[in-house]
């Protein structure tokens with residue numbers, strides 16, 4: 001039997017479900033949310049509108065959007081215990097602190113135990129509002145400051161920057177953060193969304209699924225790549241060192257972070273917007289070398305592009321955050337802030353027609369054998 005079974009390692013190329021949320025054409029390098037091009041959404045939409053679109057399936061009317069925004073703002077609250085938990089874990093990586101705080105919310109908020117579509121929507125909206133609060137509160141607490149209270153006059157992205165920095169962001173900075181969240185909001189059956197679906201498949205609650213998703217996003221092969229790209233850029237230090245860096249990595253058969261994707265063979269369509277952002281921002285801030293190093297790495301990677309190896313969404317985002325003075329270990333949590341609505345809708349889809357996700361591993365261990373008592377081993 002073991003010779004005839006085909007094993008799809010990493011579940012590469014396997015369809016396990018249908019989804020009406022986002023469509024990725026990896027060969028063409030296109031991405032749509034609910035049928036709308038990511039380019040149109042990044043150019044014309046807002047994160048709040050995109051979150052509504054993802055959760056409810058249609059773009060909102062002005063009235064619907066106002067009501068949705070009001071719900072998000074009303075959900076900007078955290079139980080007092082969360083600040084104590086953050087304080088107790090403040091020296092950990094922000095992803096660990098965020099995951100711990102979301103897990104604590106599951107125990108502290110009575111509605112977290114409810115399952116079903118309405119409960120997932122309600123809890124999903126709460127978590128969308130609470131995740132940025134947790135990340136900003138951690139940044140304040142670990143620097144000896146009191147967390148900044150949310151400002152109901154500000155939308156999701158501007159309020160996040162306000163809570164993070166304690167000063168009102170410029171319109172440009174707020175828009176850049178908003179676009180970043182739009183680009184990260186949803187991406188089909190990526191590893192963290194798939195992991196969240198596995199959790200929901202056991203009829204567990206949404207908070208548990210988001211904890212699973214946060215754990216899975218953190219790794220350097222997924223959301224952790226932006227932090228690694230920034231470390232790489234710092235190590236390279238200057239554009240003329242990029243070719244030697246890439247050559248050494250490839251000689252050791254090590255991946256160059258920020259490149260490659262399970263689905264895209266053309267360039268990740270989200271990268272274009274981040275690239276434009278880095279270029280404009282690094283020139284505006286008189287630090288063009290950041291953009292130049294990234295582009296030198298792209299140039300040095302061209303000989304390896306035969307696999308369809310291109311930059312992914314994480315390649316440019318880290319430098320944008322760096323130019324905004326955001327600490328490197330907050331890059332993955334920023335991804336998570338944007339991804340919450342995507343996780344929520346993937347979980348809602350999963351529980352609509354729920355089925356336990358439970359694939360098989362083909363056994364290749366020892367044949368059945370007699371147990372040896374410990375004194376005889």
Ligand SMILES: CC(=O)SCCNC(=O)CCNC(=O)[C@H](O)C(C)(C)COP(=O)(O)OP(=O)(O)OC[C@H]1O[C@@H](n2cnc3c(N)ncnc32)[C@H](O)[C@@H]1OP(=O)(O)O
Nearest residue numbers: 220221222223225255256257258259260261262307312314
């Ligand atoms: C938001 C996101 O999650 S986007 C992804 C963020 N992650 C990164 O940027 C980390 C770097 N990239 C990678 O590690 C990988 O490309 C992954 C994990 C994203 C995808 O992995 P897979 O789909 O399993 O790709 P796979 O490993 O099969 O690669 C196919 C080929 O491209 C090569 N390749 C893939 N990624 C890279 C890379 N970053 N640098 C150099 N070569 C690469 C592989 O060596 C392999 O070559 P081979 O056929 O000669 O052995």
Ligand SMILES: O=C([O-])CC(=O)C(=O)O
Nearest residue numbers: 186187189190191262263
């Ligand atoms: O789709 C993937 O495998 C990873 C990714 O780009 C994302 O989650 O945004």
